[in-house]
Amino acid sequence: xxxxxxxxxxxxxxxxxxxxxxxxxxxxxxxxxxxxxxxxxxxxxxxxxxxxxxxxxxxxxxxxxxxxxxxxxxxxxxxxxxxxxxxxxxxxxxxxxxxxxxxxxxxxxxxxxxxxxxxxxxxxxxxxxxxxxxxxxxxxxxxxxxxxxxxxxxxxxxxxxxxxxxxxxxxxxxxxxxxxxxxxxx
Amino acid sequence: xxxxxxxxxxxxxxxxxxxxxxxxxxxxxxxxxxxxxxxxxxxxxxxxxxxxxxxxxxxxxxxxxxxxxxxxxxxxxxxxxxxxxxxxxxxxxxxxxxxxxxxxxxxxxxxxxxxxxxxxxxxxxxxxxxxxxxxxxxxxxxxxxxxxxxxxxxxxxxxxxxxxxxxxxxxxxxxxxxxxxxxxxxxxxxxxxxxxxxxxxxxxxxxxxxxxxxxxxxxxxxxxxxxxxxxxxxxxxxxxxxxxxxxxxxxxxxxxxxxxxxxxxxxxxxxxxxxxxxxxxxxxxxxxxxxxxxxxxxxxxxxxxxxxxxxxxxxxxxxxxxxxxx
Numbered sequence: 258x259x260x261x262x263x264x265x266x267x268x269x270x271x272x273x274x275x276x277x278x279x280x281x282x283x284x285x286x287x288x289x290x291x292x293x294x295x296x297x298x299x300x301x302x303x304x305x306x307x308x309x310x311x312x313x314x315x316x317x318x319x320x321x322x323x324x325x326x327x328x329x330x331x332x333x334x335x336x337x338x339x340x341x342x343x344x345x346x347x348x349x350x351x352x353x354x355x356x357x358x359x360x361x362x363x364x365x366x367x368x369x370x371x372x373x374x375x376x377x378x379x380x381x382x383x384x385x386x387x388x389x390x391x392x393x394x395x396x397x398x399x400x401x402x403x404x405x406x407x408x409x410x411x412x413x414x415x416x417x418x419x420x421x422x423x424x425x426x427x428x429x430x431x432x433x434x435x436x437x438x439x440x441x442x443x
Numbered sequence: 444x445x446x447x448x449x450x451x452x453x454x455x456x457x458x459x460x461x462x463x464x465x466x467x468x469x470x471x472x473x474x475x476x477x478x479x480x481x482x483x484x485x486x487x488x489x490x491x492x493x494x495x496x497x498x499x500x501x502x503x504x505x506x507x508x509x510x511x512x513x514x515x516x517x518x519x520x521x522x523x524x525x526x527x528x529x530x531x532x533x534x535x536x537x538x539x540x541x542x543x544x545x546x547x548x549x550x551x552x553x554x555x556x557x558x559x560x561x562x563x564x565x566x567x568x569x570x571x572x573x574x575x576x577x578x579x580x581x582x583x584x585x586x587x588x589x590x591x592x593x594x595x596x597x598x599x600x601x602x603x604x605x606x607x608x609x610x611x612x613x614x615x616x617x618x619x620x621x622x623x624x625x626x627x628x629x630x631x632x633x634x635x636x637x638x639x640x641x642x643x644x645x646x647x648x649x650x651x652x653x654x655x656x657x658x659x660x661x662x663x664x665x666x667x668x669x670x671x672x673x674x675x676x677x678x679x680x681x682x683x684x685x686x687x688x689x690x691x692x693x694x695x696x697x698x699x700x701x702x703x704x705x706x707x708x709x710x711x712x713x714x715x716x717x718x719x720x721x722x723x724x725x726x727x728x729x730x731x732x733x734x735x736x737x738x739x740x741x742x743x744x745x746x747x748x749x750x751x752x753x754x755x756x757x758x759x760x761x762x763x764x765x766x767x768x769x
Contacts, residue, residue, distance in 0.1 A: 272619075272621060283538065284536040284538050285637055285641075286485065286535065286536070286541075287633055287636070287637060287641070287684075289483060289485065289659055289661050289687075290485060290629060290630075290633050290659070291484075291485055291629075291630055291633070292485065292534075292536075293633060293634070293637055295637050295638065295642075307619055307638075308637075308638035308639065308642070309619065309620060309621070309638060310620065310633065310634045310635075310637040310638045311621060311634075312623065312626065312630055312633075312634075314623075314625070314712075315621060315623045317621075
């Protein structure tokens with residue numbers, strides 16, 4: 258048995274025979290209450306999502322999943338298709354299953370996918386990925402005077418992140434795929 | 444380090460003081476280092492020792508709140524007071540909304556009602572925001588009872604479930620929450636509350652959540668109209684819990700019972716305990732219908748500056764200060 262402190266994105270919990278993938282989690286200490294972990298979980302079978310709150314002192318049943326080396330191939334009406342780099346087997350995950358992480362997928366990207374009984378459950382993207390800034394405002398002199406000034410930048414992944422003012426168009430930046438935040442210049 | 448946020452923080456503190464000073468609240472500077480800190484089951488004081496030159500050693504802790512001493516001063520004959528200074532809590536997550544050392548504001552009024560302290564809170568926030576030219580808070584804030592919040596957001600009638608652990612466990616199971624054997628009624632309450640209700644409170648409008656089940660009363664008086672509930676209030680803005688206030692319990696006997704219960708919970712949780720603060724207990728009878736509230740100043744600065752994390756309004760984050768890897 259594991260404890261709620263082992264909870265992270267992508268792990269799979271078993272409860273009453275059902276499997277739930279943790280898609281988000283947060284530690285919460287309500288005023289005058291015990292410590293809890295609040296998770297958003299998705300039912301591995303039905304796709305239904307809900308919020309679950311687990312007390313820190315509880316034990317939880319974490320399901321062993323198999324991590325497979327995959328490569329992202331393409332997206333079409335059926336969803337996102339990946340290929341197992343060891344067996345060349347192809348698997349497809351729906352748009353809903355990939356959800357927010359889709360923006361980080363580039364053709365040919367190598368990543369891990371956790372599977373349970375052969376069924377893909379969750380993507381494990383590289384924690385840091387490099388993207389090119391394709392659109393951002395040029396920096397103006399004096400902007401940095403007041404400290405941590407950031408601006409919006411559009412990346413070649415099509416998503417927008419906040420970058421420091423000194424980053425210009427055409428530069429490569431490293432993005433944290435857990436938080437979708439700028440880390441540093443590539 | 445974000446210097447503009449630090450500048451804003453400094454202004455916020457000045458305007459808070461101005462607000463209370465102009466209304467003749469006495470600013471008190473209560474000790475940070477005490478022998479008997481608060482004994483709430485889920486708060487952990489930092490412990491150290493005070494050593495006299497002759498080698499005599501006394502256990503000492505940093506306060507988790509200035510509450511005990513503030514109430515002793517009230518009881519000694521001050522009607523309105525505030526305390527603004529750091530408080531310390533161990534075992535809190537480094538999650539962007541907590542820091543082991545944080546800036547706490549508490550204020551108290553004698554001969555007052557819980558609604559008076561809610562009015563103060565609303566006016567103080569509006570005052571500070573206006574001084575800073577910030578118009579993000581619309582007053583009046585929403586006032587919502589815990590009972591109504593359960594109805595509105597989870598469609599659960601809470602009153603019949605009070606003190607009925609079995610009924611609460613059934614509700615949890617029906618809503619896909621786990622039920623552990625050692626879950627208390629409060630734990631089960633929080634599983635539903637934190638999953639379905641709390642995330643929706645204060646989102647559109649700052650909201651006072653008031654009238655808590657009496658098992659969560661802690662240092663609060665029970666409501667005079669209905670003793671199943673306690674006169675306690677929390678303020679939520681966006682997703683942040685900003686303040687927690689009580690109509691202060693002044694019944695020494697009742698307080699002693701609650702302290703003993705809290706001690707028992709600490710023991711069950713495998714935590715250390717220490718003697719009850721008798722000076723605090725004997726001061727309670729001198730409280731004249733007091734109300735008080737504890738208010739997280741760092742979190743107000745986060746809201747006013749738009750900072751996404753408490754670390755942005757501090758000169759250095761907890762990670763930076765304590766985690767070797769950073």
